[in-house]
Amino acid sequence: MRKTQRGFLLTEAVIVITFISIVLFYLFWQFNNVFSVYEKSFHFNSVDGLYRTSEIKTFLLKTNFSELIQQLHEENIYIEFSDCSFSNATPFCEDLMAKLEVENAYFIYENMTSFINYVEHRQDYGELINYLDYIDYDRNYLGYRLIIEFSDGQFTSIVFL
Amino acid sequence: MNNRGFSVVELIVAFSLATIMIFVVSELTIFLRAEYNKINIRSEMVLKQAIILDKIAHDFNNKQVASVNTCGDNCFEIDFYEHDMKVLMIDEEEDIFRYGNYATEIKEEMIFGTIVIESEAYGSVAGNKIDSFLKIRIPISHEYDSDKNFDVLAIYQYNSSSYPISF
Known part of the structure; x- marks a missing residue:
């Protein structure tokens, strides 16, 4: 009986440590x-990234937007156009993509459900x-979205209203 | 006699626990303090980058550039067709960055590199409204956050036949 009242037990020590x-x-x-x-806020939708994405959007709207939409309807889920293969202004487009340090450029529907499913399985x-x-994203909106991945690991996206 | 004071084993256990606690808590404090400082620096730099970019992009989106001329080291005069002129410069003597009426202090730890302005023209492209662009890069970094750059990269896309730029 006296022995059990002495100092710490192993159980007590374990409880305290835990x-x-x-x-x-x-x-x-x-x-x-x-x-x-906080780290995500620096890599996802940063001001600098949004600005660069808006420049790509400007380029698309002023040049090949209808072709891009047509191609998206044919491809169904998304178009990756960082190589400018769709564009009839290829050298300009290629240089613009390089200057803006674009790694990947995806043109998708605003309802991203099928794109998300596609990406998740790869x-x-x-x-x-x-x-x-x-x-x-808005599942019910029938517009389009541009998602850009930059070479420094940033991601941004802009909706086409 | 048995109930008085601590035994050696109890003392060893207590000191070991205290040592581990002190080590873990101090490591945690050092880590948190470093992260807090890093986030503070990044917030300040991102804010500066965003304001400078906003000032330049606002002009590029609302005006047509007519010419770009140098006005010294790290100094450019940007003329617009709308009879407006903005000076883009880094005043190294006063440690101030200027664009038009906007000026911001370059603190000691901030590193503003040489402003680079490039023009790329591709001639007329059938059916396209734009065929050229002007690129401005202002390299910005911070001494205590060297693994990230806060460069300002502004692009001005234009049609060289409607609004040619003398460069």
């Missing part, structure tokens, strides 16, 4: 969440899946 570990882990996890959200789209998860 409690402290949980508190520290929870703190770290919470702060990490805050930082990762391994080679990397961070794009996280970006699609990050943005909101």
